[in-house]
Amino acid sequence: MNPQVVATEPKKRLHPLTPLLRGGRALVVIIAALSWQTLGQVGLGWFAVMVLALLLGQVILGIVSWANTGYHVVGRELRIHEGLLWRRTRAIPLERLQSVEVVRPLLAQLTGLAELRLEVVGGGKTEAPLAFVTMPDAVALRERLLTLAGRAGTATPATPDAPAVAPIEVPIHAVTNRDLLISQLLTPQALFMPFGVAFVVVQFAFEATWSFIALASTATAMAGVLLQPVRRVLVDWNFRIARGEAGLRLRGGLLETRSQTIPVERVQGVGVTWPLLWRRKRWLRMRLDVAGFATSGGEESKAFDRLLPVGDAPTSERVLAEVLPIPTGQHSLTLTDFRLSNPPKRARWFHPLALPVIGIALTDEIVASRDGLLTRQMVIVPYARVQSVRVVQGPLQRRLRLATVYADTAGGQSAAARDRDLSEAWWLAAELARRSREARAQQTQTPQAQQPPAGLGAPTTTVPPAPPPET
Incomplete structure (x- = not known):
């Protein structure tokens, strides 16, 4: 059998302005690395010379990198070639592709350019960032890659000469910027910031030893405190959710705009948070947990894991219906549908104040757990997404049979049923394992089962094994 010949298209280069844009991005890093202390030691003139020298070196390296970087699609692979002395070629199989994110930093918006970031299954970080290309090329390449990966619903396949037609989108919700600003003002960092400013002003006015460098360093430290709420405002500005043929479309951003498609079948769970200062307005925020997305930097590093930056209960009902299976016989799913079961009273030794808040609920399709006293949190996981079930027992838990x-x-x-009675814990483990197997097998009929402990949902189908003897 003759091997199939794969047509190879010519390599394409990034936009010629790429070295300058990367140099502008590096300018902020260079100034931050030199710090206020360096400015005080060498003076403003030498500080500017150092910055210009480092910036010029960065631009020269960027030009060399741009001249030796190219990309093209070969069959069902995206290949990226880079390097001058040590040449490297990265081949990304498109069947592993989860999402192609279009990112536009401020300088890119001013020049009409964009950056493509690829998320693949099992990636520890974002793969093959293509920075920068023109906005039409970015959109066309994004739709083409998603089509080749089997995740776009365009009627006509995308080609280099005929880009794919943008799929139809149905708007779901748009977060108002007013609510976003108020929600970030209702944070501990924002509430205590006036006291910090007053302290700095008093010290600067009455302490003669305070210099400009000391004041600048203090202001920098205060800016670090406000980094989290300010970053959320910048990332979630004009946040919009829509439903497309390839999944959920999330858009937002002020200085850096982002557009990302989340395949619904890759959603592993939904996290819901009720901050203490938001409860009077009955607000909450929701985040996604998506398989295959880079998470090495922690929760805050995932700029677009947010499903709903801020919203009320009716909004959460509409959004939840787009990503979670709806219980049989219901037209929607609300957070009040979960009948949470609390741990036994002897668990108060671990949670003296939060015991009434902690709970777990099992519905026909979903397991939900709640925790937290000041900041209340809930994790919702469909049974079909459960990969493993663990029973953990510490020394004090063994003594209390928890x-x-x-x-x-x-x-x-993970959805966690914390500090349950030992026999109930083993029942929960067996029941969760059974329901996850049945959900993955997509069984249409569920035989009648024995009655579970009070408050844990519908009857089950099998009798779980007896708890093992204590050791």
Whole structure:
């Protein structure tokens, strides 16, 4: 049999302005690395010379990198070639592709350019960032890659000469910027900031030893405190959710705009948070846990894991219906549908104040767990996304005959039934394992089962094994 000949298109280069844009991005890093202390030691003139020298070196390296970087699609692979002395070629199989994110930093918006960031299954970080290309080329390449990966619903396949037609989108919700600003003002960092400013002003006015460098360093430290709420405002500005043929479309950003498609079948769970200062307005925020997305930097590093930056209960009902299976006989799913079961009273030794808040619920399709006293949190995981079930018992838990059950997912998020009675914990583990197997097998009929402990949902189908003897 003759091997199939794969047509190879010519390599394409990034936009010629790429070295300048990367140099502008590096300018902020260079100034931050030199710090206020360096400015005080060498003076403003030498400080500017150092910055210009480092910036010029960065631009020269960027030009060399741009001249030796190219990309093209070969069959069902995206290949990226780079390097001058040590040449490297990266081949990314498109069947592993999860999402192609279009990112536009401020300088890119001013020049009409964009950056493509690829998320693949099992990637520890974002793969093959293509920075920068023109906006039409970015959109066309994004749709083409998603089509080749089998995740776009365009009627006409995308080609280099005929880009794919943008799929139809149905708007779901748009977060108002007013609510976003108010929500970030209702944070501990924003509330205590006036006291910090007053302290600095008093010290600067009455302490003669305070210099400009000391004041600048203090202001920098205060800016670090406000980094989290300010970053959320910048990332979630004009946040919009829509439903497309390839999944959920999330857009937002002020200085750096982002557009990303989340395949619904890759969603492992939904996290819901009720901050203490938001409860009077009955607000909450929701985040996604998606398999295959880079999460090495922690929760805050995932700029677009947010499903709903801020919203009320009716909004959460509409959004939840787009990503989670709806219980049989219902037209929607609300957070009040979960009948949470609390741990036994002897678990108050671990949670003296938060015991009434902690709970777990099992519905026909979903397991939900809640925790937290000041900041209340809930994790919702469909049974079909449960990868493993663990029963963990510490030394004090063994003495009180308690155990914690974890329902783990591929995205790293776990629904946890904390400090349950030992016999109930083993029942929960067996029941969660059974329901996850049945959900993955997509069984249409569920035989009648024995009655579970009070408050844990519908009857089950099998009798779980007896708890093992204590050791």
